[in-house]
Amino acid sequence: MPATEIRCRVENAMAALTAEKGYAAVTIDDLARAARISKRTFYDHYAGKEDCLLAAYESAAGRVLDAARRAADAAAARGEGATARVEAVISTYLKALAAQPEMTRVFHVEIQAAGAEALRRHLAVDLRYVALLQRIVREDGGTLSRAGAIAALGAVHELVLHAVAEGRTARLPSLLATVRPILHAVLPAARGAGTRSRASN
Template sequence: MTTVTTTSTVADDAGSGFRRRLLDALATCIAQDGYRATTVADIVRVARTSRRTFYEHFSGKEACYVALLSDANAEMIRRISSAVNPKADWETQIRQAVGAWIAASESAPALTVSWIRDLPSLGSAARELQRDMTDAFVTMIQRLCDTEELRAAGVGPLPRQLAILLIGGLRELLATTVEDGGNIGEVSELAVRASIALLGPRSATP
């Protein structure tokens, strides 16, 4: 079967490539100088493209930032979900999930801190994204806890409030570790033990 490449397809592919370059450039700028100090000029310089190309994809720096965090959040959820073996015992499943969470955060520590520190202070679109991202993590955690092994152990199904406690605790731990000059990997075991203690078997739903 012959695949026909149209002018529209080529343009779409090129547009997707420029979008990715701009997002990667913003991530690089955040790692180097932080989100607040980064300008559109910085982004296009690192991406080696033009302002015109930037504004063909994003209305401004904030829109680019929201897109970057949205993509990163979706990728983190994918990595965590794929790391868990639903047939393993409950402690192993939690260890696998938290380990993948730590590894994903460790791969981009500056972005992890920016997500927690910079996003809440931005506009309504950013606040909406923050809620959507938290909801996506809650859904993921509840789904991962709703397996035969975890239900049998008394871990699942997981109340939303407990999932939110886990998300908030892990995020703050990772952010303060980076801000204090530490390595995210250094708190991996602590994060795993705390998560096991929080999510462990319970006789009644809180």
């Protein structure tokens, strides 16, 4: 069996089992059984349970971030300003989370039980989004501070966390309407630049 298929099976099993019973209760036996592999095969690919969780997180987070970047680039190709491009990023992010409820629960709730390295990885992913938002604004002739980008993302994360905890994951895309005024508050320069850009076309 190809290594990529094995890792996909195991990481999907990690998400499903963690969502079902909590990270602390998941065992290597559980993962091997759910992925239909031996424990030896599991250890050929992962150092242990935490390594598996972190790999699953990195993989899922990378896919969502790639989709968000594509959405922002598509909006730019349509001549949209920075605010519309940032909204495209957030909208794509929320839709991706709604489409993967198990992954979303694991990586917004259960990940907090996985220790310091999990937190470090989570913050590193956040900083990739910060860099994306700053790039979008910069390309539109505006400026966005690191703190401003973190504040906007923090609002999104908190809304997602509460929605997931309350069983409203499927409704995550509707949060864009709640987040929009916050985006407008932290993107004043970008909003002006985007307006000028559209007016000049």
